[in-house]
Amino acid sequence: MSRFAMVIDTRRCVGCNDCVVACKTEHGVPLGYSRDWITEELHGVFPDVRLEIRSERCNHCENPPCVSCCPTGASHIHDRGGVVLVDHEKCIGCKACLAACPYNARFVHPDGYVDKCTFCIHRVENGLDPACVSVCPTHCMHFGDLDDENSEVSRLLASRPYHSLIPEAGTKPCIFYLT
Amino acid sequence: MMPLTELTVSRHNPLVDPSLHIWGWQIAVYLFLGGLVAGLMIIAGVRLIAIRPSQREALVCCTIGPIVGLTGLSLGMFTLFLDLSHKLHVWRLYTTFQITSPMSWGSWILLLVYPALVANGLAHLPEAIPALARRFPVIVTWSDFILAREWLVVAIGLSNMLVGIALGIYTGILLGTFGARPLWNSAILGPLFLLSGLSIAAATLHGILIIHTPDDERPTFADFLLSSLTKLIEAHPLDPKVGPVLAGADNSFLTIEAALLILFLIGNTTSTSVHQQAASLLLGGPYTAIFWVFVIGMGIVIPLILQSLELANRIRHTLAPSIFVILGGLALRFVLVYAGQQSHWLEALNR
Numbered sequence: 125m126s127r128f129a130m131v132i133d134t135r136r137c138v139g140c141n142d143c144v145v146a147c148k149t150e151h152g153v154p155l156g157y158s159r160d161w162i163t164e165e166l167h168g169v170f171p172d173v174r175l176e177i178r179s180e181r182c183n184h185c186e187n188p189p190c191v192s193c194c195p196t197g198a199s200h201i202h203d204r205g206g207v208v209l210v211d212h213e214k215c216i217g218c219k220a221c222l223a224a225c226p227y228n229a230r231f232v233h234p235d236g237y238v239d240k241c242t243f244c245i246h247r248v249e250n251g252l253d254p255a256c257v258s259v260c261p262t263h264c265m266h267f268g269d270l271d272d273e274n275s276e277v278s279r280l281l282a283s284r285p286y287h288s289l290i291p292e293a294g295t296k297p298c299i300f301y302l303t
Numbered sequence: 304m305m306p307l308t309e310l311t312v313s314r315h316n317p318l319v320d321p322s323l324h325i326w327g328w329q330i331a332v333y334l335f336l337g338g339l340v341a342g343l344m345i346i347a348g349v350r351l352i353a354i355r356p357s358q359r360e361a362l363v364c365c366t367i368g369p370i371v372g373l374t375g376l377s378l379g380m381f382t383l384f385l386d387l388s389h390k391l392h393v394w395r396l397y398t399t400f401q402i403t404s405p406m407s408w409g410s411w412i413l414l415l416v417y418p419a420l421v422a423n424g425l426a427h428l429p430e431a432i433p434a435l436a437r438r439f440p441v442i443v444t445w446s447d448f449i450l451a452r453e454w455l456v457v458a459i460g461l462s463n464m465l466v467g468i469a470l471g472i473y474t475g476i477l478l479g480t481f482g483a484r485p486l487w488n489s490a491i492l493g494p495l496f497l498l499s500g501l502s503i504a505a506a507t508l509h510g511i512l513i514i515h516t517p518d519d520e521r522p523t524f525a526d527f528l529l530s531s532l533t534k535l536i537e538a539h540p541l542d543p544k545v546g547p548v549l550a551g552a553d554n555s556f557l558t559i560e561a562a563l564l565i566l567f568l569i570g571n572t573t574s575t576s577v578h579q580q581a582a583s584l585l586l587g588g589p590y591t592a593i594f595w596v597f598v599i600g601m602g603i604v605i606p607l608i609l610q611s612l613e614l615a616n617r618i619r620h621t622l623a624p625s626i627f628v629i630l631g632g633l634a635l636r637f638v639l640v641y642a643g644q645q646s647h648w649l650e651a652l653n654r
Contacts, residue, residue: 141313161314169306180314189482195406196395214395217388219318219325220406226483226648228323231316236389290648292575293482 127186127270128205128243129298130257131277131286132179136264139164139177143256143265147181150244150255154234159241160256176303179256179265182229182241183289183297184208190221190230198238205269206298207245212237226293243267270298310649323484323644329386331636335503336379337409337474338496338632340416342504343372344467346552347423352460363512363545366431369424371507376416405480409473412466419466422459426450471497478643486581486646487639489570495563502556503632506606509549510625546620550610553628561603581646590642598638602631 139162147153147160160181168174188208191199198214199221201207210221210230215237222230222238233239244254248267252258257265268275273282280286281300288297318325350364387393397414401407426449429436436442449455475496478487571582585594606624613620 144313157316158314161312163313164311166307166309166311169304173307180312192403193406193480195401195404195410196392197399197401198395213392215389216392216395217390218386218406219388220404220481222319222323222325223481223644224483228314228316228319231319232325232388237392292577293648 125271126205127298128184128207128248129268129270129277129300130243130254131266131268131280131300131302133264133266133280133284133302134176134178135302136262137177137179138262139179140261142259142261143179146255146259147241150247151242153239157231157233157239159239176301178301179260180227180229180289181256181299182208182225182243183227183295183299184241184243186296186298187294189224189226189295193220193224195220202245204245204249205243207243207248208240209242209245210238210240212239226290226295227297322647324641326386326640326644328637329382331633331640333379333383333386334474334477334496334636334640335633336375336382338471338500338636339503339507340372340376340379340420340500341467341471341474341497342500342502343368343375343507344416344420344423344463344470345501346504346508347372347420348460348463348467351423351426351463352457362427362431363508363515364549366424366427367511368504368508369420371511372420373417373424376413376420380413405473405477409470409477412469412473415462415466416470419459419462422449423463426456426459468497471500474500478639481643483648484581484643484646485575485577485648486571486584487643488578489567491563491567491570492639495560495567498556498560498563499632499635502553502560502628505549505553505556506625506628509546509553509620510622510629512546512549513620513622513625547614550613550620550624553624554607554610554614557603557607557628561599561607564599564603577646577648581643584642584645585638588642589645590638593634594638594642597634598631601627602634606631 141162144158144160144162148158151159153159160179163178163180165176165178166173167176184207186206188199188201191201191208195218196214196216198211198216200209200211202209217232217236217238219232219238222228222232230238230240244252247254253267257267266276266280268277270278272278280302284302286300286302288300291297312320314320347365347368384390384393396407396410399407400411425442425445427446429443429446449459472493475492475494479489479492481487568582568586571578572586584590606627609618609624612618613624
């Protein structure tokens with residue numbers, strides 16, 4: 125078994141949007157749509173404030189509500205690595221998965237089906253990193269198998285403090301942000 | 304001083320940003336019509352079993368109700384189809400059954416509604432619409448076949464009640480299972496939409512009965528228009544004695560619906576901060592006025608008062624409470640569909 129995950133070092137991310145451009149190029153994402161994006165979170169009481177810059181996308185949750193609500197099985201968990209994918213041929217565009225996702229990570233493609241990040245599974249299955257990870261100029265993004273304790277992502281999570289997004293929603297997201 | 308939390312997101316996906324707005328009037332109308340059909344099925348099922356051969360009253364419930372129900376269901380499925388963004392793939396709904404998906408359950412339940420309603424309507428169709436029976440004698444054959452078998456009458460009535468309950472609850476559960484939208488994420492939405500559907504159905508049947516009852520003191524233009532439409536199907540006899548029964552039933556449904564709405568608000572306001580934020584959309588937020596004026600005031604309180612006065616013979620039965628209940632039920636779906644999409648877990652970031 126494998127459990128693919130992404131670890132992003134927020135101390136290194138500068139919000140350059142290279143990951144966003146790489147994703148758009150790799151997948152031909154239409155103009156005006158994004159599979160990944162940059163979020164800047166400013167938190168604290170002035171002058172003691174902290175800025176966290178994050179590259180965000182589908183969290184490929186272990187307990188994905190977008191999969192359980194899909195009426196046709198179009199949203200599904202891929203055999204390899206637990207990646208959450210959408211079968212465009214099965215999707216009817218009911219948008220239930222958009223309502224179910226607490227991260228608003230999905231969108232309706234202009235062709236009618238629902239689209240989202242795939243963790244570049246076509247690249248990963250060929251031994252490559254996802255496009256966004258491969259182009260990051262600050263090397264703040266890491267991709268690997270959580271079930272392998274010797275993988276880079278496992279070692280980073282064992283050695284650094286981290287958080288995930290909206291863990292209260294109970295979806296068990298698989299993208300982690302080093303702080 | 305309160306800590307500041309400021310989010311800047313570079314994403315601008317249509318229908319998602321700045322706040323989710325994937326579902327519009329199509330889904331609100333679909334949920335409304337689903338509730339109406341559910342209520343009509345339950346009332347029709349109860350009346351079909353309750354009617355004895357020597358007591359052929361209340362045909363408005365078990366004949367006109369199913370006809371209105373079949374029309375409403377078809378319209379509802381059409382509005383649902385309009386909402387789909389990948390329309391040509393709609394047939395995929397019926398190539399699988401996804402046990403964890405309320406929408407999958409709903410799509411199969413909708414298929415059960417048609418035969419159940421048709422069977423219920425057929426039982427007394429020759430008496431209700433003789434002209435149709437004369438034109439298509441096979442209707443009389445089917446009706447006689449059903450009425451000659453007591454077990455079949457009971458089976459049809461029970462199946463209408465059960466499928467109606469499933470359909471009514473489904474329209475609420477469809478929204479209630481979305482944990483990502485705190486306002487919707489309540490199990491009370493199932494029974495709330497079921498009771499609202501029952502009240503809409505009782506009000507609709509009550510309204511049809513009133514339109515059909517001759518009254519020299521009326522008719523207003525609206526009554527004339529509606530009665531002209533009902534006369535197209537030449538339905539008779541509609542027993543006016545059923546009117547008070549429907550008004551009394553509607554008052555009961557409205558009272559329970561009001562209690563469920565109060566429980567729904569209590570549940571949200573006493574829950575987590577995201578649920579409190581969600582409830583504030585209806586209690587001091589952008590949807591407060593429309594919720595209290597149209598859903599509570601016009602849809603529940605005023606019809607309750609009017610129908611109570613009708614039942615006490617203080618005023619005569621009019622179309623007004625029926626119209627208010629129907630519009631209130633529609634407003635409930637619109638408010639919850641739109642407000643629910645604005646409630647979000649991102650509120651949890653304000654920690």
